[in-house]
Amino acid sequence: MSKDECKQVVLDIIAEIAPDEELSDVKPDVALREQLDLDSMDFLDIVMELRKKHDIEVPESEYGQLVSLDRCAEYLTPKFNALV
């Protein structure tokens, strides 16, 4: 999986959990919470959907890695690729 594909996976999850948000111009280097109406429960939803849909575990101590799309890609892409 490429980093761009990984970002799309995260965006697809956000589209489900925050269906009112416009996601077409999310800036990958800016914190998601600065540009989208996401709260702490929404981040728990992202973690849960990664677990349910993709078998990816994000330990609580590493939630900060999901702060932006770029950081998500850095952190999650190796995890996705390790699944294969």
Added chain:
Amino acid sequence: MELSRIVITGVGLTSPNGNSLSEFRQNLLDGVAGISRIEMRYMGEVLAGVCDFDPLRYQKKKEVRVGTRAGSISIYCAQEAVKDSGLDFENMSKDRVGIYVGITEHGNVETENEIYNISKFDYDTKYWTHHHNPRTVANNPAGETSLNLKITGPSYTIGAACAAGNMGLVHALQMLRLGEVDVAIAGGVSESIRSFGIFAGFKSQGALAEHEDPNKASRPFDLDRNGIVVSEGGALYTLERLEDAQARGAKIYGEIAGYHVNSDATDYVLPNPERQAQCMRAALKKAKMAASDIHIVNTHATATPMGDVQECRAIREVFADCPDTYVNNTKGFIGHSMGAAGALELAGNLPSFDDGMVHPSINVDKLDPECAIPNLVLNNPIKAKRVDAILNNSFGMLGINSALIIRRFSD
């Protein structure tokens, strides 16, 4: 001590046959029922009353996803009631507004959904949602409504089985009289059609209705009735002290003239007509009215063989020699909307103060002789000589009884 007079100034509702008071009322007069067949997890098809209001009228998509169906119903009804009341809601002190929502149960739907969800993951609880607790706390529908309307006064639910819709109104009246709030948003809601357990429980009890034609399945007082059609729905009212309502020139639907609540203390599910009669009499006494002053008695009858007979026995006793008192029932149209029933069924009759009509009980092809009480309005609406007062019965499991009397408002 002179108690404040409490009046109804706004109505918001959703029922299986209407999403506004006018639509609901018209369908009750036109004989239009709203029961359909739905797929129920583990059970196959069941009959249910389903509401088709648009939750996105007052909620964001995310709020609908995170919240509960009961929350969405409550928010819709509360918003509609506030709009209907003409209150300057934007500019009023939200800490002086209370929300009192009657519920039969809450949390079954969400818990069943979550158990089903983790069954897909070998029952590993790490897949259990973090939304579970806010969704299942007993105050959920009232709490979601307070969030939505930014109401900071007391907001909670009243758990009272299927008497809960009346109980929401009774509690609101008490809080207004105590001066705890200036406006109360009160009534009842139900999301029960999303819980297989409710249906399976009634089925095991031999009390779940079945009929090839869904709209003929709920048939209180009919000899061939065979149980309850479970429905969702809600009705919330704005209530105010009379002087406050008059000071702002509010439209007044009616005045809560009397009420009573008691308990059978006899059985888990079987009703007790003696206590029901006591409940109605005590409500009349509080209202300082005679039985003959009531022009419509809306029955709770759910179409169970025993329940209907017992209530008719109580009504026959209390309303003997009342030639101008008509008796009707709403569940033939909409099924049993559980926590919403009392509040929703009252709404169906409130317009009688204006149009003088009494909506019928439908689906009565062969009247059960044991339910043949005088002036039972069957299958077609009738024009009453006058309608000045409505007594609204609502009873529930574990033997809770409530009777609410609404009087045509007059100075």
